[in-house]
Amino acid sequence: MRNVNNILRKNRRILIDLNPNGKAKVHKDKLVELGFSFSYFTNVYRTKKGNTYYFCYEYGYLMLDSGYCSLVIKQEYVT
Secondary structure (H helix, E strand, O other): OHHHHHHHHHHHHHHHHHOOOOEEEEEHHHHHHOOOOOOOOOEEEEOOOOOEEEEEOOEEEEEOOOOEEEEEEOHHHOO
16 A cells, blocks of 8 residues: 555656646656656546546646646645
Protein backbone atom coordinates (compact mmCIF):
# COMPACT_ATOMS: atom_id res chain seq x y z
CA MET A 1 0.00 0.00 0.00
CA ARG A 2 2.89 2.35 0.76
CA ASN A 3 4.33 1.83 -2.74
CA VAL A 4 1.01 2.68 -4.40
CA ASN A 5 0.64 5.82 -2.32
CA ASN A 6 4.19 6.89 -3.20
CA ILE A 7 3.40 6.50 -6.92
CA LEU A 8 0.18 8.51 -6.53
CA ARG A 9 2.02 11.27 -4.66
CA LYS A 10 4.73 11.38 -7.34
CA ASN A 11 2.06 11.64 -10.05
CA ARG A 12 0.40 14.47 -8.12
CA ARG A 13 3.73 16.35 -7.74
CA ILE A 14 4.36 16.08 -11.48
CA LEU A 15 0.88 17.41 -12.26
CA ILE A 16 1.36 20.29 -9.80
CA ASP A 17 4.70 21.26 -11.35
CA LEU A 18 3.33 21.23 -14.90
CA ASN A 19 0.04 22.95 -14.05
CA PRO A 20 0.75 26.03 -11.89
CA ASN A 21 -2.19 28.09 -13.24
CA GLY A 22 -5.03 25.56 -13.07
CA LYS A 23 -5.10 24.59 -16.75
CA ALA A 24 -2.29 23.48 -19.03
CA LYS A 25 -1.57 21.36 -22.08
CA VAL A 26 1.42 19.00 -22.02
CA HIS A 27 2.61 16.25 -24.35
CA LYS A 28 2.27 12.74 -22.94
CA ASP A 29 5.99 12.14 -23.55
CA LYS A 30 6.86 14.95 -21.10
CA LEU A 31 4.85 13.23 -18.37
CA VAL A 32 6.52 9.89 -19.08
CA GLU A 33 9.95 11.58 -19.10
CA LEU A 34 9.28 12.91 -15.59
CA GLY A 35 8.28 9.45 -14.32
CA PHE A 36 4.49 9.78 -14.45
CA SER A 37 2.65 6.45 -14.21
CA PHE A 38 -0.64 6.45 -16.14
CA SER A 39 -1.72 3.20 -14.46
CA TYR A 40 -2.20 4.87 -11.08
CA PHE A 41 -4.95 7.38 -10.27
CA THR A 42 -7.36 7.99 -7.41
CA ASN A 43 -10.59 8.52 -9.33
CA VAL A 44 -12.15 8.89 -12.78
CA TYR A 45 -14.66 11.51 -13.95
CA ARG A 46 -16.69 11.01 -17.12
CA THR A 47 -18.39 14.04 -18.67
CA LYS A 48 -21.73 14.03 -20.46
CA LYS A 49 -19.83 14.40 -23.74
CA GLY A 50 -17.96 11.17 -23.01
CA ASN A 51 -14.59 12.65 -22.02
CA THR A 52 -12.74 10.78 -19.28
CA TYR A 53 -10.62 12.67 -16.76
CA TYR A 54 -8.21 10.77 -14.52
CA PHE A 55 -7.31 12.32 -11.16
CA CYS A 56 -4.47 11.96 -8.69
CA TYR A 57 -6.22 13.49 -5.72
CA GLU A 58 -7.36 16.96 -6.90
CA TYR A 59 -5.09 17.19 -9.97
CA GLY A 60 -6.23 15.52 -13.15
CA TYR A 61 -5.67 15.08 -16.85
CA LEU A 62 -7.62 14.36 -20.00
CA MET A 63 -5.95 12.43 -22.81
CA LEU A 64 -6.32 14.28 -26.12
CA ASP A 65 -6.17 12.69 -29.58
CA SER A 66 -2.99 14.50 -30.57
CA GLY A 67 -0.80 12.83 -27.92
CA TYR A 68 -1.27 15.76 -25.56
CA CYS A 69 -2.86 15.84 -22.13
CA SER A 70 -5.04 18.63 -20.83
CA LEU A 71 -4.17 19.19 -17.16
CA VAL A 72 -6.84 20.44 -14.77
CA ILE A 73 -7.62 20.94 -11.09
CA LYS A 74 -10.94 19.86 -9.59
CA GLN A 75 -13.17 22.91 -9.55
CA GLU A 76 -13.87 22.73 -5.80
CA TYR A 77 -10.15 23.22 -5.08
CA VAL A 78 -9.66 26.27 -7.30
CA THR A 79 -9.76 29.57 -5.43
